[in-house]
Amino acid sequence: SQQGEEDPQALSIQEGENATMNCSYKTSINNLQWYRQNSGRGLVHLILIRSNEREKHSGRLRVTLDTSKKSSSLLITASRAADTASYFCATDDSWGKLQFGAGTQVVVTP
Amino acid sequence: DVKVTQSSRYLVKRTGEKVFLECVQDMDHENMFWYRQDPGLGLRLIYFSYDVKMKEKGDIPEGYSVSREKKERFSLILESASTNQTSMYLCAASGPQHFGDGTRLSIL
Numbered sequence: 016s017q018q019g020e021e022d023p024q025a026l027s028i029q030e031g032e033n034a035t036m037n038c039s040y041k042t043s044i045n046n047l048q049w050y051r052q053n054s055g056r057g058l059v060h061l062i063l064i065r066s067n068e069r070e071k072h073s074g075r076l077r078v079t080l081d082t083s084k085k086s087s088s089l090l091i092t093a094s095r096a097a098d099t100a101s102y103f104c105a106t107d108d109s110w111g112k113l114q115f116g117a118g119t120q121v122v123v124t125p
Numbered sequence: 126d127v128k129v130t131q132s133s134r135y136l137v138k139r140t141g142e143k144v145f146l147e148c149v150q151d152m153d154h155e156n157m158f159w160y161r162q163d164p165g166l167g168l169r170l171i172y173f174s175y176d177v178k179m180k181e182k183g184d185i186p187e188g189y190s191v192s193r194e195k196k197e198r199f200s201l202i203l204e205s206a207s208t209n210q211t212s213m214y215l216c217a218a219s220g221p222q223h224f225g226d227g228t229r230l231s232i233l
Binding site: 050055059063103112115 | 170175222223225226227229
């Protein structure tokens, strides 16, 4: 069963706008990770946030984590056409096993 | 940079065939994983391995087996392929997980 659920399922924005997507999960976690998947390709790791962290930045990405609400958000600032992809959150256990959500499909139009 | 290689990008097989999907990593990671990805369902874990000759079932192991004879190679085996195993199969090695490009498998 899925641990994480992303919201919205799809997002369409214009270049330069910010894109925000949310992830909710069900059980306690060690870490929460965000991945990107371009069409027909494998997943690429974007960022990992530990359960004791509340916010993390990496370039144009900002991730927040609220363990009391069991939720996380991914913000992509100043989006570009190359950001068009599906984005997945995933929670992991001590073995490194990941539980993925169904993903948010983001389309950035020039 | 880290590299996970899956032997085929596209594969077409027939119902009842025994199918082998190969995955090789160059990172010396202990943990390796096989997922399948279906529309609307995200990624689901089939099997994982945390060492040579060790394997653990994931969430959907039925109809699959795996082999890990060497640290760098993790094989997924469809014992008798069925049409409901048509899917995208993704291999990953841990740490955060690095993924191969996937194998799109069609069972006719």
